[in-house]
Amino acid sequence: MNIAILGFGTVGSGVYKIIKKANMQTQNLSVSHILIRKNKQRVLPEMTDDINEILNDKATDVVVEAIGGIEPAHQYIMSALNHGKHVITANKAVIAIYLKEFTDAAQANNVKFYFEASVGGGIPWIQGLEKALRIDSVNSISGIFNGTSNFILDQMSRNGESFVDVLKKAQALGYAEADPSADIDGYDIANKLCISADIAYNIDIRNHQDLPIFGIRNITSSDVKFFQRKGCSVKLIGRTRQIGNKFDYVVETTLFLNRTLEANTPDNYNLISLKGDTIGKLDFFGQGAGMFPTANAVVQDILDIKEQKCHLKREFDKKLEYCPELTKDDYLVRSNVDIRDLFADYELSNEGSYIMVHQIPVGEMHKLMKSVLKMDKSAFMVSLPSQGAVA
Numbered sequence: 001m002n003i004a005i006l007g008f009g010t011v012g013s014g015v016y017k018i019i020k021k022a023n024m025q026t027q028n029l030s031v032s033h034i035l036i037r038k039n040k041q042r043v044l045p046e047m048t049d050d051i052n053e054i055l056n057d058k059a060t061d062v063v064v065e066a067i068g069g070i071e072p073a074h075q076y077i078m079s080a081l082n083h084g085k086h087v088i089t090a091n092k093a094v095i096a097i098y099l100k101e102f103t104d105a106a107q108a109n110n111v112k113f114y115f116e117a118s119v120g121g122g123i124p125w126i127q128g129l130e131k132a133l134r135i136d137s138v139n140s141i142s143g144i145f146n147g148t149s150n151f152i153l154d155q156m157s158r159n160g161e162s163f164v165d166v167l168k169k170a171q172a173l174g175y176a177e178a179d180p181s182a183d184i185d186g187y188d189i190a191n192k193l194c195i196s197a198d199i200a201y202n203i204d205i206r207n208h209q210d211l212p213i214f215g216i217r218n219i220t221s222s223d224v225k226f227f228q229r230k231g232c233s234v235k236l237i238g239r240t241r242q243i244g245n246k247f248d249y250v251v252e253t254t255l256f257l258n259r260t261l262e263a264n265t266p267d268n269y270n271l272i273s274l275k276g277d278t279i280g281k282l283d284f285f286g287q288g289a290g291m292f293p294t295a296n297a298v299v300q301d302i303l304d305i306k307e308q309k310c311h312l313k314r315e316f317d318k319k320l321e322y323c324p325e326l327t328k329d330d331y332l333v334r335s336n337v338d339i340r341d342l343f344a345d346y347e348l349s350n351e352g353s354y355i356m357v358h359q360i361p362v363g364e365m366h367k368l369m370k371s372v373l374k375m376d377k378s379a380f381m382v383s384l385p386s387q388g389a390v391a
């Protein structure tokens, strides 16, 4: 099986190395091309800067897209599918928008479009979710979907290191996105959550502009220490629920008691949980970022194609209404301005230097927090979900 790799960064070079290692499973795999930028030096014989050379090569069976971003990734994936090539990608940003278009194009061209590495890095999460859906309805998904932000929060709480220092480490380790604000501000999790919800509910979210997102940009060492004294760890999580014909989703900082799995998810690890009708709660744990875990998931997809293992078919054609009022939670808010008037409709109490807002709809909380941030750019909030991670 001949494979073309688009992009030779962390993921692309990891895929190359695993294929070259050629174990029993992968020995019949061969890298035919590696797409690099026009200004880059060709240090390997497989390297080319011409995408058409790859598209027009009849001997190339699979295209692995590992350049990241929206364009030209979207255009390259569509062209590869339309040239009759199987496509594998780790690029959640492009899938979150074009999952249905890619799936339809793959079907029309009788090829596969697989994307295991796009959510949870090396964790077989997509496969696990699809397997659960063979029997169950999955109406709730929750978890730690981002290695970089988890690494930052974990190092801050374990070693007392500063946010900026740990971010630099995460970048050096190949965990962070090209623009690490996607990791810090929660947009990377938003993409992964949308892909997961699309599959779980068979919907096509495409435009997730209204998804409430609050990242870790404003967290301080004092916040982390205060939560530690209360026996809690703070994590950046994504969660979604479906009830009847409505669903919600949110990305936000959340407190977990120290005995929970979430609180004990270290370093670049992810922990993603689903709840199914008969299987109950299922947890998926492993490295969510980094060269080899991610490349491993890509090569697993290549092997699935080689062994003709079919994944779940989804049309992404169900209509569900996004409802920001579906879930109510308690929140702690830290701000140097008086926020009591803003939250006058809700029960408030004091918790150290934080104000606790009781049982407020998630969408409303995020709307009001945007108003707080206009007055105080350094304000911070964290949720305390009453029903645990997966409800």
Ligand SMILES: NC(=O)C1=CN([C@@H]2O[C@H](COP(=O)(O)OP(=O)(O)OC[C@H]3O[C@@H](n4cnc5c(N)ncnc54)[C@H](OP(=O)(O)O)[C@@H]3O)[C@@H](O)[C@H]2O)C=CC1
Residues within 6 Å of the ligand: 006, 007, 008, 009, 010, 011, 012, 035, 036, 037, 066, 067, 068, 069, 072, 090, 091, 092, 093, 117, 118, 121, 174, 175, 176, 177, 178, 288, 289, 290, 291, 294
């Ligand atoms: N790193 C990780 O742990 C994970 C990453 N992913 C996803 O995998 C994808 C790749 O990520 P990663 O490998 O970390 O990113 P990198 O930035 O390390 O690698 C991307 C590579 O693609 C090259 N590239 C970008 N645009 C083009 C183009 N138009 N033509 C040719 N080459 C191009 C870049 O070149 P240049 O450096 O010159 O820009 C770079 O070498 C992303 O979508 C990311 O979200 C998914 C899971 C985990």
Ligand SMILES: N[C@@H](CC=O)C(=O)O
Residues within 6 Å of the ligand: 118, 120, 121, 145, 146, 147, 148, 149, 175, 176, 177, 183, 188, 288, 289, 290
């Ligand atoms: N930047 C991402 C990479 C994997 O998806 C992360 O840190 O999780």
